[in-house]
Amino acid sequence: MADGPENPDNPTGAPRTAAPSVRVRVRRKPDRGRYEREVIDAILDAGLVAHVGYVVDGQPYVIPTLYWRDGDHVYWHGSAASRMIRTIASGAPVCLTVSHLDSIILARSGFNSSADYRSVVVIGVAEVVPDDGKAAALDGFLDYLAPGRSADVRPMTEKELKQTAVVRLSLDEASAKVRDAGLGDDPGDETWPVWAGTLPVRLTIGEPVPAPDLAAGIALPENVRSLSRR
Numbered sequence: 001m002a003d004g005p006e007n008p009d010n011p012t013g014a015p016r017t018a019a020p021s022v023r024v025r026v027r028r029k030p031d032r033g034r035y036e037r038e039v040i041d042a043i044l045d046a047g048l049v050a051h052v053g054y055v056v057d058g059q060p061y062v063i064p065t066l067y068w069r070d071g072d073h074v075y076w077h078g079s080a081a082s083r084m085i086r087t088i089a090s091g092a093p094v095c096l097t098v099s100h101l102d103s104i105i106l107a108r109s110g111f112n113s114s115a116d117y118r119s120v121v122v123i124g125v126a127e128v129v130p131d132d133g134k135a136a137a138l139d140g141f142l143d144y145l146a147p148g149r150s151a152d153v154r155p156m157t158e159k160e161l162k163q164t165a166v167v168r169l170s171l172d173e174a175s176a177k178v179r180d181a182g183l184g185d186d187p188g189d190e191t192w193p194v195w196a197g198t199l200p201v202r203l204t205i206g207e208p209v210p211a212p213d214l215a216a217g218i219a220l221p222e223n224v225r226s227l228s229r230r
């Protein structure tokens, strides 16, 4: 849903510190809900894998997929023949989520054992990127994986392009939720004789492993080397 007079939840189009719609208003622990685009963008841009949910014949399916963000949309791609793409292309409502586990919280009680996290939920109807925008969108995917990569790889063939579909979902109706509270034991529990604390969790990219048939003289490019330092 767009900002502005047509959106009763945000008639002035002001920067979003409130939910852009009732559907994405965080109700459970609302203090953890965030709606500013910079917060949503930062969570999306820190990830690679999203889960896309949709319903077929009353049965929900939630499918993991690589994604990327470009401006006001989150994009993903797949075989034009896949059920996910065909369902989305038919105009079915979708829900895309991205989550990062930041810390495992080992409290002194089971009740207060938890996690710190950042996550985004985006809902709406996705659109298929038209043929004349598909190649540029797929370049965006490669450059998301490794900046500048699209300029280095073999160009796509017409057949490959035809087999691939790209869909995009507007970020108009999105929420973020962030827990960064750390350990939260109840008063009195600190005397319980069990270890308590937090276990930080990080997703890291390891050292690059060259293709076994890599031609001699092809050095590891800086745009790939820098990824493993993230």
Ligand SMILES: Cc1cc2nc3c(=O)[nH]c(=O)nc-3n(C[C@H](O)[C@H](O)[C@H](O)COP(=O)(O)OP(=O)(O)OC[C@H]3O[C@@H](n4cnc5c(N)ncnc54)[C@H](O)[C@@H]3O)c2cc1C
Residues within 6 Å of the ligand: 023, 024, 025, 026, 027, 028, 029, 099, 100, 101, 115, 117, 118, 119, 120, 121, 174, 175, 176, 177
């Ligand atoms: C890594 C991770 C682990 C979690 N583990 C647990 C757990 O073990 N138990 C548990 O109860 N909860 C957990 N959560 C929180 C969980 O995602 C939900 O927020 C919570 O369960 C409340 O769900 P609800 O449907 O009642 O939310 P509601 O507040 O009713 O949801 C209303 C709207 O708020 C938004 N929203 C809700 N949750 C999120 C979210 N996580 N990110 C972005 N937007 C959101 C959506 O737009 C949704 O439509 C975890 C979250 C993450 C990211």
